[in-house]
Amino acid sequence: MVNKVKTGTVIGLNSYEVSVETDIQNGLPSFSVVGLPDAAVNEARDRVRSAVKNSGFTFPSKKIVINLAPADLKKTGTSFDLPIAVGIVIEEGVLEAESVKDYAFLGELSLNGDLRGVRGVLPAVIGLKEAGIKNVIVPLCNAKEAALVDNINIYGADTLFDVVNHFTETPLKKFDSNIANYLTDFNENFEYDFKDVKGQQKAKRALEIAAAGGHNLLMTGSPGSGKTLMAKCFASILPPLNLKEALELTKIYSVCGLLTPEEPLVKKRPFRIVHHTASANGIIGGGSNPMPGEITLAHRGVLFLDEMVEFPRNVLEVLRQPLEDGEIVISRAKHSIKYPAKFMLLGAMNPCPCGYLGDKEKQCTCSEYMINRYLAKLSGPLLDRIDLQIDVPRLTANELLSASTAQESSHDIRDRVIKARNIQADRYKNENIFTNSELTPDLIKKYCQIDENSQEIFKAAIVKYSLSGRRYDRILKIARTIADLDNSKIIKQNHLMQALQYKMFDKNSLD
Numbered sequence: 001m002v003n004k005v006k007t008g009t010v011i012g013l014n015s016y017e018v019s020v021e022t023d024i025q026n027g028l029p030s031f032s033v034v035g036l037p038d039a040a041v042n043e044a045r046d047r048v049r050s051a052v053k054n055s056g057f058t059f060p061s062k063k064i065v066i067n068l069a070p071a072d073l074k075k076t077g078t079s080f081d082l083p084i085a086v087g088i089v090i091e092e093g094v095l096e097a098e099s100v101k102d103y104a105f106l107g108e109l110s111l112n113g114d115l116r117g118v119r120g121v122l123p124a125v126i127g128l129k130e131a132g133i134k135n136v137i138v139p140l141c142n143a144k145e146a147a148l149v150d151n152i153n154i155y156g157a158d159t160l161f162d163v164v165n166h167f168t169e170t171p172l173k174k175f176d177s178n179i180a181n182y183l184t185d186f187n188e189n190f191e192y193d194f195k196d197v198k199g200q201q202k203a204k205r206a207l208e209i210a211a212a213g214g215h216n217l218l219m220t221g222s223p224g225s226g227k228t229l230m231a232k233c234f235a236s237i238l239p240p241l242n243l244k245e246a247l248e249l250t251k252i253y254s255v256c257g258l259l260t261p262e263e264p265l266v267k268k269r270p271f272r273i274v275h276h277t278a279s280a281n282g283i284i285g286g287g288s289n290p291m292p293g294e295i296t297l298a299h300r301g302v303l304f305l306d307e308m309v310e311f312p313r314n315v316l317e318v319l320r321q322p323l324e325d326g327e328i329v330i331s332r333a334k335h336s337i338k339y340p341a342k343f344m345l346l347g348a349m350n351p352c353p354c355g356y357l358g359d360k361e362k363q364c365t366c367s368e369y370m371i372n373r374y375l376a377k378l379s380g381p382l383l384d385r386i387d388l389q390i391d392v393p394r395l396t397a398n399e400l401l402s403a404s405t406a407q408e409s410s411h412d413i414r415d416r417v418i419k420a421r422n423i424q425a426d427r428y429k430n431e432n433i434f435t436n437s438e439l440t441p442d443l444i445k446k447y448c449q450i451d452e453n454s455q456e457i458f459k460a461a462i463v464k465y466s467l468s469g470r471r472y473d474r475i476l477k478i479a480r481t482i483a484d485l486d487n488s489k490i491i492k493q494n495h496l497m498q499a500l501q502y503k504m505f506d507k508n509s510l511d
């Protein structure tokens with residue numbers, strides 16, 4: 001007799017229902033798992049055998065075959081332990097197959113029968129709900145995460161014994177959907193605040209524009225200019241996540257095993273700081289069972305590359321495609337996995353190898369050759385995807401002393417950012433984009449019109465700064481964001497002038 005126990009598996013961020021079929025026959029004792037299991041699933045045999053015995057149940061001394069169906073779907077991870085163990089205790093007559101038919105099971109077993117948390121519970125439970133499953137039993141530490149899904153019964157268990165007991169004697173603790181609790185509970189405390197950054201009004205304004213329009217931004221400045229501190233403050237002026245975005249992020253963090261049992265929902269926009277020693281795989285994602293990389297962990301948030309020029313060129317180049325498409329496809333021999341990667345790129349770099357090119361006090365000691373070689377690491381196509389490129393000069397001692405002590409707080413800047421984002425959300429509600437940074441050339445024609453006077457100014461600037469078509473579009477997108485921050489339906493002359501002013505800082509020499 002073959003019994004079937006339900007579970008789910010996650011590939012990328014998508015989940016699939018899996019049926020664990022257990023067949024026990026008389027014959028030489030053996031225990032095999034078929035149906036494309038990876039090494040971790042194969043090791044389930046040893047864990048399940050010990051866990052079943054140590055929970056006080058008999059482990060059959062027979063020929064056991066476990067089939068994970070559908071067989072063509074790759075099975076990875078340790079979450080199959082529990083459903084396999086349940087299938088075996090059913091065959092042993094401890095549980096009725098009938099009693100578990102409306103249930104699905106997820107969880108890793110320790111040798112003594114304790115349940116351990118697993119990755120990917122949120123996407124797995126979402127998939128099980130879509131497959132029509134009514135009840136899911138998960139490890140206790142994953143229960144709050146599973147309960148982010150509504151309209152499905154979630155039970156948390158500590159041990160295999162408790163799971164069996166749920167059907168025979170003492171029901172497990174049920175976790176009601178907790179998603180409603182989070183609707184108003186988005187944490188707004190940030191470690192860094194713009195009120196602590198002296199001076200640098202131009203850079204702060206550029207960061208505000210970047211946050212408002214979702215534009216990528218590169219800051220160039222000498223050591224001590226405060227660019228790294230300002231980058232860290234950037235997180236505090238981004239608009240709060242909405243619930244849909246929060247769930248989308250939580251799925252990603254679930255698959256990576258980065259959630260906490262107590263607070264499973266990701267409530268802050270990610271701000272990922274990547275070091276230049278990170279590998280291309282670590283940044284874009286990879287591995288034989290491809291896991292999300294930093295660009296996916298930064299989805300809906302910020303990827304900050306400090307000392308951007310120090311990154312290997314191949315690493316910087318792999319960012320181009322996700323910056324354009326908002327997603328990354330990782331191809332493997334038999335399948336490819338797609339992860340979302342809609343992040344804002346925030347970069348910081350020194351202007352030259354010694355760091356003091358253009359500094360008011362210190363002398364740059366680099367040769368022109370060294371400077372050119374240094375800047376050449378950033379390719380034109382990559383820079384084309386960075387709408388805002390600004391200089392952040394180091395303040396002199398006098399400038400620091402004379403800088404007003406009262407600086408605007410991140411909270412006030414964020415209010416303006418949120419208003420501008422709302423204007424964009426409303427304007428693009430039928431366009432399938434959210435921010436000005438996502439405008440395509442066609443949409444720029446539709447939404448970034450300028451009057452005749454402005455066109456004349458623009459023409460003059462194109463000639464003066466020999467702007468390419470791509471740059472022309474970027475300036476219009478920034479002008480659109482400046483107009484939104486000004487709550488203006490049309491792009492006025494002064495909005496365009498401001499956008500052009502940022503272009504004057506542009507690194508012409510980098511093309």
Ligand SMILES: [Zn+2]
Nearest residue numbers: 352354364366
């Ligand atoms: Zn230098």
